[in-house]
Amino acid sequence: MMEYSIRELADLAGISTRTLRYYDEINLLKPARMNHSGYRVYTQREVDLLQQIMFYRELDVSLEQIKSIINDPAFDKRKALTDHYKRLLERRDHLDKLIAAVKKTIAHENGEVKMNNEEKFQAFKERLIQENDAQFRKEVREKYGDEAAELSNAKLLNLSEEQYHQMQETEKEMFAYLKQAMEIGDPASEQAQKAAAKHKEWLSYTWPQYSKEAHANLVDMYVADERFAEYYDRHGSGTAQFLRDAVHHMTKA
Amino acid sequence: MMEYSIRELADLAGISTRTLRYYDEINLLKPARMNHSGYRVYTQREVDLLQQIMFYRELDVSLEQIKSIINDPAFDKRKALTDHYKRLLERRDHLDKLIAAVKKTIAHENGEVKMNNEEKFQAFKERLIQENDAQFRKEVREKYGDEAAELSNAKLLNLSEEQYHQMQETEKEMFAYLKQAMEIGDPASEQAQKAAAKHKEWLSYTWPQYSKEAHANLVDMYVADERFAEYYDRHGSGTAQFLRDAVHHMTKA
DNA sequence: CATAAACGTTGACGCAACGTCAATGTCAAG
DNA sequence: CTTGACATTGACGTTGCGTCAACGTTTATG
The missing domain is CATH 1.10.490.50 (Antibiotic binding domain of TipA-like multidrug resistance regulators)
Structure with a gap:
């Protein structure tokens, strides 16, 4: 049974021990146990949970929201992973738009194309809409149940x-x-x-x-x-x- | 000469008026002038500057750092845009790694591949290195001058x-x-x-x-x-x- | 074994980047 | 003129840690 000290887990994940203590404090990621010295001990379960948390972090989900998601009795690791996949694809799409926007702005500066001010910010605002959509998707799930969301995710994974x-x-x-x-x-x-x-x-x-x-x-x-x-x-x-x-x-x- | 009120510029850019006031306060983005009522008035110059700021924000550059960059007498808009381009490409590369990581984690959960704990966090840690590199690049510029950086950027744009x-x-x-x-x-x-x-x-x-x-x-x-x-x-x-x-x-x- | 360095703990202050709200002046439309 | 929409400043609060002090525990070395 592989166990990690707080330093070891922090190094493994590339985060600080402070972060892990904070996550313990807010009940986001509790250690498996405290040893007789009062040191935190983490196991494989916490490793996997931390990976989930870090995917959510990467997608700018608030810690409070992450907490409610992973503490949900219905939380399913595989389902969550398919959700991360979907969102990362969307994030990538947004990034492509920003890249296109930079290119166009440069061309505009060079006098090669026209670009109005609306267009200058369009790609940034797309991000906003997508982020609103993420929260909205959660509500869709609550309103219409998991069936649509799950089926949708399962198929998207294979795209x-x-x-x-x-x-x-x-x-x-x-x-x-x-x-x-x-x-x-x-x-x-x-x-x-x-x-x-x-x-x-x-x-x-x-x-x-x-x-x-x-x-x-x-x-x-x-x-x-x-x-x-x-x-x-x-x-x-x-x-x-x-x-x-x-x-x-x-x-x- | 197109002018914007604070509301208008905020809407244009998809940010809050509070953000713009904060940017004024920290001397990041001053309005062109205050009118006779004490209202902020922004012009095209500020629009373009805000776009720059938002690219830097997107790349997780701190506001203090953004400030020092755009207030540098040597600041050149076109140069900055080519830098954004480069970094966005890098960001996309990182995203691809995260996408690959999700896929692999799912396959691992399905028992299809082996994945050790190091691998589970590898993609996240890549991000750290790249972000360190961004700060480091600034220091390279300061240490070795703009020549290498500029030449590098100009060529990368055409990739x-x-x-x-x-x-x-x-x-x-x-x-x-x-x-x-x-x-x-x-x-x-x-x-x-x-x-x-x-x-x-x-x-x-x-x-x-x-x-x-x-x-x-x-x-x-x-x-x-x-x-x-x-x-x-x-x-x-x-x-x-x-x-x-x-x-x-x-x-x- | 003793010691020092490296590990861990808790507590607490501080920060960045705003969000929120109160109080109040200004502008525009009816 | 009145009201609603606009703007302002000031101030408090939030989130997610970074930093540090004080101190206990473990590990490695002489």
């Missing part, structure tokens, strides 16, 4: 990087169709139905199985909850509602 | 993602040769000279021009400064010194 990008492309296409369809103004129009189909395709990347009912419920949620609406309405006021109508039309046909 | 990965591969190969050569123990050996050549090749990705003297100076620095030594000695105690000897041999021949 290759290329598939992930395809998923992003699909969403982009959906928004393009939505924009056109909204100019027409008819959720039953060909463009609107193409948008709905693209949304369905987008869902297929993460949903292990599709049902019309689930699809309809999802878009209802988009409209009912302001944060989803806000995310979609960035592409034009009323987008969330329009998508809902388009999907309802498709799923009732 | 494609593929070239960047090749650069990483080159470093990996160098370490492989170093390891073999150190078992032999002779800095003049064929393996050692291959390592030195790989190091030279690695440098060619960022150095616009190569000189033996610069190369020799660089490896001297690797040994003289503990942090470089530590980075290299992760691959085996004495690696930095051995590389220095190998390169000296090559550059004197």
